[in-house]
Amino acid sequence: MGFFFLLALALPLFGSEYLLSAGVSVILYATLAATWATFTGPARYLSLATSAFFGIGVYTVALLHPYLPWPALVPLAYLFSALLALGVGLATLRLQGIYFTVFTYGLAELIRQGVTWIQRNVGGSVGNYIFVEISPLTLYYTLVGISLVALIAGLRFQESRFGLALTATGDDELAARHAGIPVFGLRIGVFALTAGIMGAVGAVVAPRWVYVDPGLAFNPNLSFLTAVTALLGGLGNPAGAFLAAPPLVLAYDFLSGRFPHHATALMGLGFILLVYFLPRGLLGLFPTPRPQTPRHPQAAQNPAPKLPQGPLLQAQNLTKAFGGLVAVAQVDLEVRPGEAVGLIGPNGSGKTTVLGLLAGTLKPDGGRVRFLGQEVTGRPPETLARLGLARTFQQIRLFPSLSVYAHVYLPLCFQDAEKAGGQAWAILARVGLEEKAHLYPASLTYLDAKRLELARALALSPRLLLLDEWLAGLNPAELQQAVTLLHELQREGISLLIVEHLMPAIRALCDRVYVLSFGEIIAQGPTEEVLRHPKVVEVYLGVEHA
């Protein structure tokens, strides 16, 4: 990168106008693509609205330069583009990625057509003159300055806890929400902040043109070329864009000059070949340095605040239907402080659905949930996670891009950033993953993956842990270890609600059990008593378990 910026700084010394103009194009696309990758890389939300944000910047200068000096228009352009992105984000960043992409493309086109229509029908003519007196050199060096800021900001963001959190949301949104990450706020925030940079870039380069119209300012090719540059560079790091922009922009310039009618098709073909042979972009050619796993002395977690009097969790009349199928019908359930409670029943009886309703994974159709004395019905999982209601999943859900250490560090660093490292090591040691802290989920055994899910849940300092068949698939020795660990957690004051088919484990762990059948509670009470209940034996256990 140092070489790139040294070259960029020295470029005007060659005294060639062509070189300076090519330099502007290269740095322009490198900056847009690095900024684009800062959001899209970790969030996995592909935006085609770059031209909209860039165009807002250009038009900020085109419309306001008679009233304000150019240096004041650059931050203003940042603000306008960021505000537009905020609006777009609020409307779309809850959508799934593919809809977001289509929406952003539609939005950019809408703005281009809208500005054209307004100028034609209100102003009388389409397009504006830009008379800003700045030298090409000032423009060039301002752009280099912005590109450096964008790159440093992108790199620092990537290493920050917010970058870690955004990566987790891109890997598995639901698991991230259950780790306490406010996914939508984070996505919208980063989207708006990066869109602002695109607007600022538009404002910086606007004086290049004496006359702009919406076709030029909001050119959709800019969105595509930005995305292509970022993908060619590699989405893993914003620096990739600075590797990809010089060859790509220069090749595009060359082809447009030589084959004006076929340049785009040739670029498309080249890109297909590159994606085929270099799926991880140019950065993939270099060994990727994995983030370090910093070693901290183990530290105790913050002590849990005093438990409330009365039940910790209380559900009343909980009901959930999927289409015509009533999966959970009027379930009443209670967990008291320090208790381990079982939730058992035949396959498909609604256990996972009940856990989902309690943890905020699913919204109930009826009924209410109280946790820690507060009404929390329908609250999102991230809110409940931060209140101390943690869960594991029946099908293990981890973040493939995050190390074992980062899985545990992530929830902790949003509680107390200073202590998070030490606390993460303590939790990893506790579940037996200390030696594997630097590994990634793909290289974990099934048991270790389960331990890691538990460790991530423990990092929320939970008051209540919902375990969905967490003991399934363990061999007898592992099962014994796992039961001992859960016992310890319970002794420390963490309440447990355990969905399980393994009756010996339920017997060993649970003070009380609820039995579900076809979404309804058919029995509840002290474990041994309920497991002998004739109805439970009949619908679930069969005689040999009773």
Ligand SMILES: Nc1ncnc2c1ncn2[C@@H]1O[C@H](COP(=O)(O)OP(=O)(O)OP(=O)(O)O)[C@@H](O)[C@H]1O
């Ligand atoms: N998202 C969904 N859409 C449609 N039906 C669903 C959905 N989730 C669960 N169901 C249905 O709701 C019923 C209860 O499912 P649930 O997974 O809660 O049962 P379970 O007791 O946890 O089963 P298992 O022991 O096999 O995990 C099942 O009939 C299931 O097919």
